Amino acid sequence: MPEAAVAGNGAEAKMRVWRGDASGGEFRDYSVPLEEGMVVLDVIHSIQAMHAGDLAVRWNCKAGKCGSCSAEVNGKPRLMCMTRMNTFEPGETITVSPIKTFPLIRDLVTDVSYNYEKAKSVPPFKPKPKEADGTRRMYQEDIDRVQEFHKCIECFLCQNVCHVIRDHDDNKPSFAGPRFFVRVASLEMHPLDTDDRLEFLRKEAGLGFCNITKCCTEVCPENIKITDNSIIPLKERVVTRFYDPIARLLGALGGKRS
Amino acid sequence: MSSIAIDSKRTLRQDTWWLEPMLVVLGLGCFALYSTWAALQNGDYYAAPYLSPFYSPCLAINCAHVSVPLFGEWYNWSPAILILWIPGGFRLTCYYYRKAYYRSFFWSPPACAVKDAASSYSGETRFPFILQNIHRYFFWASLPILAFLWWDAIIAFNFGGSFGIGLGTLVLIANAALLSLYSFSCHSCRHLCGGGLNSFKAAPGRFKLWGIVTKLNEKHMQIAWVSLVWVGLTDAYVRLVATGVIQDLRII
Numbered sequence: 001m002p003e004a005a006v007a008g009n010g011a012e013a014k015m016r017v018w019r020g021d022a023s024g025g026e027f028r029d030y031s032v033p034l035e036e037g038m039v040v041l042d043v044i045h046s047i048q049a050m051h052a053g054d055l056a057v058r059w060n061c062k063a064g065k066c067g068s069c070s071a072e073v074n075g076k077p078r079l080m081c082m083t084r085m086n087t088f089e090p091g092e093t094i095t096v097s098p099i100k101t102f103p104l105i106r107d108l109v110t111d112v113s114y115n116y117e118k119a120k121s122v123p124p125f126k127p128k129p130k131e132a133d134g135t136r137r138m139y140q141e142d143i144d145r146v147q148e149f150h151k152c153i154e155c156f157l158c159q160n161v162c163h164v165i166r167d168h169d170d171n172k173p174s175f176a177g178p179r180f181f182v183r184v185a186s187l188e189m190h191p192l193d194t195d196d197r198l199e200f201l202r203k204e205a206g207l208g209f210c211n212i213t214k215c216c217t218e219v220c221p222e223n224i225k226i227t228d229n230s231i232i233p234l235k236e237r238v239v240t241r242f243y244d245p246i247a248r249l250l251g252a253l254g255g256k257r258s
Numbered sequence: 259m260s261s262i263a264i265d266s267k268r269t270l271r272q273d274t275w276w277l278e279p280m281l282v283v284l285g286l287g288c289f290a291l292y293s294t295w296a297a298l299q300n301g302d303y304y305a306a307p308y309l310s311p312f313y314s315p316c317l318a319i320n321c322a323h324v325s326v327p328l329f330g331e332w333y334n335w336s337p338a339i340l341i342l343w344i345p346g347g348f349r350l351t352c353y354y355y356r357k358a359y360y361r362s363f364f365w366s367p368p369a370c371a372v373k374d375a376a377s378s379y380s381g382e383t384r385f386p387f388i389l390q391n392i393h394r395y396f397f398w399a400s401l402p403i404l405a406f407l408w409w410d411a412i413i414a415f416n417f418g419g420s421f422g423i424g425l426g427t428l429v430l431i432a433n434a435a436l437l438s439l440y441s442f443s444c445h446s447c448r449h450l451c452g453g454g455l456n457s458f459k460a461a462p463g464r465f466k467l468w469g470i471v472t473k474l475n476e477k478h479m480q481i482a483w484v485s486l487v488w489v490g491l492t493d494a495y496v497r498l499v500a501t502g503v504i505q506d507l508r509i510i
């Protein structure tokens with residue numbers, strides 16, 4: 001292991017970083033000088049600069065907005081650029097591993113194409129025809145509800161933490177994942193949308209696999225209330241359509257066709 | 259295939275992730291034991307003018323305090339059984355309690371980024387868990403029960419024909435209030451009030467209702483715990499007064 005470099009004030013970051021690819025790998029220890037205000041991504045960059053020029057890591061904005069730098073820090077799914085070093089005990093060894101749910105390419109980089117495939121499966125926005133004066137109107141109270149869903153930065157931390165696919169690889173073909181429930185909620189609750197995605201949700205997207213244990217909500221860096229505001233409301237809509245004979249009889253509550 | 263970095267381990271988390279599921283097992287376990295015991299007592303549930311919420315409404319002629327005499331002389335098991343399946347089913351299918359027991363009793367998952375205990379998983383897509391979808395029926399069924407609990411709280415001011423207030427009166431009022439907050443902060447209630455609408459503009463009344471329920475709903479977990487503990491304490495208070503272990507404190 002490389003010798004610890006000595007910083008101005010002597011503080012150093014002790015890191016244990018996953019190195020390897022799909023065929024195998026191991027955690028390796030690195031020490032780099034710790035400076036005021038550093039985040040985990042800075043430390044990873046220092047390791048690249050000082051000890052391991054070939055350490056693979058994906059990042060872009062360093063501002064928590066591009067969603068590229070997802071990883072697991074001490075086992076918790078996080079954005080590396082938004083995880084400050086001063087939130088750890090001084091001298092603590094910090095483990096950084098790639099997100100678990102998706103196939104490893106190398107080191108901290110995984111292949112997240114599962115998510116792009118799922119994105120393609122979501123039936124797109126289908127707006128109402130324009131009004132007589134050639135415009136479409138939306139009202140503030142309707143916009144307020146879906147605004148939250150538009151904050152998603154597609155970091156896929158929610159997809160990664162969701163046990164439905166994290167611990168059960170075989171569910172991947174039949175489950176879209178929390179990020180896409182957020183997407184569907186933004187469309188289904190859109191005042192101008194005319195499509196109906198309830199059958200899609202129940203069957204293809206596998207909404208019933210979610211057991212509302214809320215880990216997606218816990219890790220979302222944009223603080224989207226994924227479970228309370230998108231998944232549960234969608235589950236309720238699916239209930240009205242498929243599991244509630246009385247509501248169907250009354251034909252009144254919820255769902256677009258009503 | 260998923261990443262191999264932590265495949266063989268349960269988790270790389272180093273914090274006390276097991277603490278929360280452990281506390282939930284303790285909390286829910288204690289409540290389940292106490293409520294089953296209390297429901298099977300078939301006695302000491304009425305200390306005039308207080309009726310224990312576990313036995314309300316009391317539907318059998320043989321009740322110590324009859325709310326509605328639906329079941330005749332032949333029924334002599336505990337009247338709690340006639341009614342407790344409604345609040346029990348409501349809590350069992352509640353979105354919050356589902357999260358709580360899936361995590362702590364089923365370990366599915368025990369905590370975030372900690373491996374599921376079972377190797378295969380179908381969530382709520384199959385029997386029995388697909389039955390969770392009937393939750394809203396329990397919501398409807400809990401409304402008449404709430405009405406009875408409020409009625410119990412009102413008659414708890416009546417001490418043999420004269421107006422009074424005892425500590426038990428306050429306990430019963432708090433119980434009815436907390437259980438009302440629990441029911442009206444329910445996710446199904448939120449949906450039925452207005453969450454199912456795609457445009458709020460056309461239904462300003464339901465929008466307002468939805469807004470209020472949404473505010474309550476944000477606290478649903480906290481209300482679920484406080485109301486659970488309180489309903490247990492309410493039964494215990496009535497039971498202690500009924501058995502003469504303590505005396506009701508008369509305030510007025």
Ligand code: SF4
Nearest residue numbers: 162210212213214216
């Ligand atoms: S709440 Fe549902 S979608 Fe979110 S992590 Fe849990 S199981 Fe997955």
Ligand code: SF4
Nearest residue numbers: 152153155156158220
């Ligand atoms: S919903 Fe949150 S956690 Fe999921 S991809 Fe979007 S920003 Fe990331």
Ligand code: FES
Nearest residue numbers: 061062067069081
């Ligand atoms: S680098 Fe863009 S979110 Fe971290």
Ligand code: FES
Nearest residue numbers: 352353354444445
């Ligand atoms: S009572 Fe908890 S969600 Fe309905």
